[in-house]
Amino acid sequence: MRRLRQPRPRLPIPRWVNLVVGIAAFAYLLYAPLVSPSYSNTQMAMVCVYAVAGLGLHLLTGMTGLISLGHGFFFAVGAYTAAILSGTQGWPVPVSFVVAAALGWLLGFLFGLPALRLSPLALSQVTLALALITPSLIKRLDFMTNGSAGLSVDVGDPPAWSGLDKDQWILYICLLIALVAYLVTLALSRGRTGRAMKGLRDNLPVATTLGVRATTTKSFVFATSAAFAAVGGVLYTLVIQYVGADAFGLTFAIALITVIVVGGLGSVPGVILGAVFVVFVPSWASEVSPSASGLIYGVALVVFMFVLPGGVIGVLRAIGHPVVSRFHARRSTAQPPVPQEQEAGRR
Known part of the structure; x- marks a missing residue:
């Protein structure tokens, strides 16, 4: 158990292996919607939903170290934007994506400017209050949201040229958006912005001394x-x-x-695993007891925060490191030693 708790670096897997696995996964995701039942396609689409929202929270919490419990508010902003624009007004769905992203970014920036000057504990309390008032706020704005009754949305049938059923078409849209979000997250995490976020998370005084603008960076990350x-x-x-x-x-x-904690804080692939957990595990548990999903979330948070802080990715790395290290050791010993004459010639 102690070995599972220790933080581990990324596995030294050759790049060609990652490429082969990525191509195989991409091919499977292209093929699976065509042969899966409608219910399975809906579940996979919900995995994409949680993955996209979780990737944003990964940037804020996993990379920058800021805890937000209020992202359900921004999620609701996007949901109602699509319901009103594409469902009620009949606007194209791509327009809803653009408007929702811009509106979410603007509201996140405006909310983050004053909130991010607070301590991490105070920020979590403020965002908790935002999560608590979100349902009441939506019901108050009944002239737009239809109050407690909510809004039914019909975005129309898929294009005739696609030859797809509606659930297949929606799943392909979700997969495309999730892929774009994944690539954007990787780019932000591994670039200059990612280094600034990690610096603010690990050592704020040193990061500011090195020229990182704490307020600007935090506001940008919160808005994103x-x-x-x-x-x-x-x-x-x-x-x-x-x-x-x-x-x-x-x-x-x-x-x-739960998405970012179960998958592994600070891990982009871990977000995908966390989204799979949040969608499928409570669904299986509800077959035993309808109230089991809340219990699953609570137990998972306790276990992965206090017992396995590295999440599922941390467990996989702890198990995989000895195997990969042993493979590299055998490979190095299997290679014949280079004769001294050849070594001298190379020099």
């Missing part, structure tokens, strides 16, 4: 994570085809936190 959540909300509307105020309360906020 809010935009991710809003885009996830648009996907949610496409998949569920209904939005209601009670879906975006504290339980949803805990589900988003």
Whole structure:
């Protein structure tokens, strides 16, 4: 157990192996919607929904070290934007994505400017309050949101040229958006912005001494994570085809936190694993007891925060490191030694 708790670096897997695995996964995702039943396609689409929102929270919490329990608000902004624009007004779905992302980014930036001057504990309390008031706020704005009754959404049938059923078409849209969000997250995490975020998370005084603008960086990251959540909300509307105020309360906020904690804080692939956990495990547990999903979230958070802080990715790395190290050791010993004459000639 102690070995599983120790933080581990990324596995030294050759690049060609990652490429082969990526191509195989991409081919499977292209083929699976065509042969899977409608219910399975809907579940996979919900994995994409949680993955997109979780990737945004990964940037804020996993990379920058700021805890937000209020991203359900920005998720709701995206969901209702799509419901109103594409469902009620008949606007094209791509327009809803653009408007929701821009609106989520703007609201996240405006909210983050004053909130990010608070201590991490105070920020978590403020965002918790935002999560608690979100359902009531939606119901108050009944002239747009239809109050407690919510909004039913029909975005129309897929294009005739696609030859796809509606659930297949929606899943392909979700997969495309999730792939774009994944690549954007990787680019931000591995670039200059990623180094600044890690610096603010690990050692704020040193990062500011080295020239990192703490307030500007935090505001940008908070706004970007809010935009991710809003885009996830648009996907949610496409998949569920209904939005209601009670879906975006504290339980949803805990589900988003579960995504990044179970997968592994600071791990981009871990977000995908966390999204799979949040969608499938409570679904299986509800077959035993309808109230088991909340218990699953609570137990998972406790176990992965205190017992396995590296998440599923940390467990896989702890198991895989001895295997990969042993493989590299055998490979190095299997190679014949280079004669001294050849070594001298190379020099």
